[in-house]
Amino acid sequence: MKSIKYVLLLSIAALTLQSCNLLSAAGVGSQAQPVKEVTQPLTSTTANSAVNVNHEQWTGLLKTFVNDKGLVDYKGFKKNEQELDEYLDMLASKDPNNDWSPQELLAYYINLYNAQTVKLIVDNYPTKSIKDISGAWTKGRARVDGRELSLGGIENGILRKMNEPRIHFAINCASISCPKLLNEAYTAAKINEQLDQVTKEFINSKKNEISAKNPKISSIFSFYPKDFKVDGEQDIAGYINKYSTTKIDAGAPLTYKEYDWNLNEQ
Structure with missing residues (x-):
């Protein structure tokens, strides 16, 4: 009976370790690297x-x-x-x-x-x-x-x-x-x-079709919606408006463009 319990404990430990490794590989863990939150606004120094x-x-x-x-x-x-x-x-x-x-x-x-x-x-x-x-x-x-x-x-x-x-x-x-x-x-x-340069350039590029009423935006915003906040609250349109030359109306529905995974080769 003790040997069965021992085998079970080893199996659970192995599964736990495997799960942790999978989570780390998928990017959930920091992989033992230091993580420092940026104090906003960020300054260059x-x-x-x-x-x-x-x-x-x-x-x-x-x-x-x-x-x-x-x-x-x-x-x-x-x-x-x-x-x-x-x-x-x-x-x-x-x-x-x-x-x-x-x-x-x-x-x-x-x-x-x-x-x-x-x-x-x-x-x-x-x-x-x-x-x-x-x-x-x-x-x-x-x-x-x-x-x-x-x-x-x-x-x-x-x-x-x-x-x-x-x-x-x-x-x-x-x-x-x-x-x-x-x-x-x-x-x-x-x-x-x-x-700032790359954010403004991307948002105002052809990879987005920004309009007041019917914006069609990059799927990047749908991949990571919780990352784009205004005043601490998730607000994709509001975040885009900080950098876009054309502003999206409040409440306008967002459509996400199909992502082109073909190689970015010259």
Whole structure:
């Protein structure tokens, strides 16, 4: 009888561990990474962090292989994969911790997500869509101080918990309907201005059809509705109105556009 109980306890423990691992892979957990909430309004500064990461190598790659429309030359990245690997190795050598400022953490994880997504496509090139790659968001692949983080974990377990919804317009999922990949690295010194830039650009782009009475908006707003708040309350239209040149009327029904997962290739 005792042996049966022991086996049952072991089975329960194994299932619990497996569940935790699945949750972490899906991005529910922070994967043992520090999470700092952004104090709004966010200011750009390097003065409040024990570490300032140099992302110039990533900027060089982006300016070379990403055009003004945010479309990516993946063939070019593949030919220069060693330089991409060097940048990812540099990020992997860092140990983000509570001595890092929210600005530095935001820049680090946004750049890590974007660079690792490019690496994912390069490693599986040619491909028509990131969705054709097994475990694209759930497999541990982004190395950080000996750990391997999933893309889903970086987005959902870390960045979304930092109280900065503009991250949704900064991270790029290698797809046509995604916000465009900015052709410079995010840095703590410019993070607020960069996030404002990409948010305004995305909301006012053709990826949304903003009108007063019948707005048709990106499915990103339906993927993460609770993230878009005004005065602490969920308000997608109100959030869009903060950045849109055309304002949505109060109470206007929102229609969500079909998401195009085809590769954002030049």
